[in-house]
Amino acid sequence: xxxxxxxxxxxxxxxxxxxxxxxxxxxxxxxxxxxxxxxxxxxxxxxxxxxxxxxxxxxxxxxxxxxxxxxxxxxxxxxxxxxxxxxxxxxxxxxxxxxxxxxxxxxxxxxxxxxxxxxxxxxxxxxxxxxxxxxxxxxxxxxxxxxxxxxxxxxxxxxxxxxxxxxxxxxxxxxxxxxxxxxxxxxxxxxxxxxxxxxxxxxxxxxxxxxxxxxxxxxxxxxxxxxxxxxxxxxxxxxxxxxxxxxxxxxxxxxxxxxxxxxxxxxxxxxx
Numbered sequence: 001x002x003x004x005x006x007x008x009x010x011x012x013x014x015x016x017x018x019x020x021x022x023x024x025x026x027x028x029x030x031x032x033x034x035x036x037x038x039x040x041x042x043x044x045x046x047x048x049x050x051x052x053x054x055x056x057x058x059x060x061x062x063x064x065x066x067x068x069x070x071x072x073x074x075x076x077x078x079x080x081x082x083x084x085x086x087x088x089x090x091x092x093x094x095x096x097x098x099x100x101x102x103x104x105x106x107x108x109x110x111x112x113x114x115x116x117x118x119x120x121x122x123x124x125x126x127x128x129x130x131x132x133x134x135x136x137x138x139x140x141x142x143x144x145x146x147x148x149x150x151x152x153x154x155x156x157x158x159x160x161x162x163x164x165x166x167x168x169x170x171x172x173x174x175x176x177x178x179x180x181x182x183x184x185x186x187x188x189x190x191x192x193x194x195x196x197x198x199x200x201x202x203x204x205x206x207x208x209x210x211x212x213x214x215x216x217x218x219x220x221x222x223x224x225x226x227x228x229x230x231x232x233x234x235x236x237x238x239x240x241x242x243x244x245x246x247x248x249x250x251x252x253x254x255x256x257x258x259x260x261x262x263x264x265x266x267x268x269x270x271x272x
Contacts, residue, residue: 013038016037033073058197062176114130117131119155120157125137147268148267173268173272175262177225177228177260178260180258182257183214187252192205200227200239218240228261
């Protein structure tokens with residue numbers, strides 16, 4: 001298990017995983033287990049240390065961008081040709097992600113603010129239709145999220161091949177939301193990252209030394225991310241500030257705030 005899994009969680013998963021593999025190898029029905037079921041087993045093993053189970057739950061919900069009841073047992077397993085996620089350090093792009101995009105785009109003619117509605121394709125070529133504009137090309141690389149495709153945000157003519165449509169039925173978008181608060185001064189511990197138990201945003205990045213400004217960014221996954229989706233921006237800020245003050249003590253009022261609602265965003269329909 002090369003995912004964000006503690007030894008206690010790995011122990012709780014071992015038996016169910018063996019049963020799953022045995023059933024699949026024998027052609028028997030595969031047990032329908034969610035990570036919520038696995039956590040029930042884990043919490044029985046670490047009853048004397050409930051904080052361990054709580055932190056592990058927060059980490060996995062954020063990692064998978066999904067409530068544990070919606071996450072299959074394989075959700076805690078990761079395989080990558082580039083190695084485990086745990087073997088690589090977090091990287092921040094100072095100055096914003098646009099620095100990366102500008103370097104990659106080079107001299108490309110990038111058109112912004114255009115909503116693509118339909119893509120026609122055939123061996124003879126492709127046409128991309130948007131509001132008041134059509135663009136022809138030899139080929140089209142579609143990089144919109146599966147959330148947009150599944151909700152009909154972009155249509156295809158002819159419809160996508162059956163194999164693609166079948167694959168889409170087994171894929172879904174999770175949601176991870178963030179609340180970024182800028183303060184007049186940094187009045188919190190000089191740590192890159194910390195967890196706030198019971199908060200809407202379960203973990204926070206301290207961007208003070210990366211952005212050169214006193215900014216905390218809260219991350220919410222799982223059920224908490226869905227709850228934030230249903231709030232207004234001001235409500236997200238109010239709840240996050242309340243949670244921070246309960247953990248860190250008095251904090252000044254923020255001077256600026258940014259929040260996300262990726263599931264509701266018509267151009268994403270989910271985080272990842």
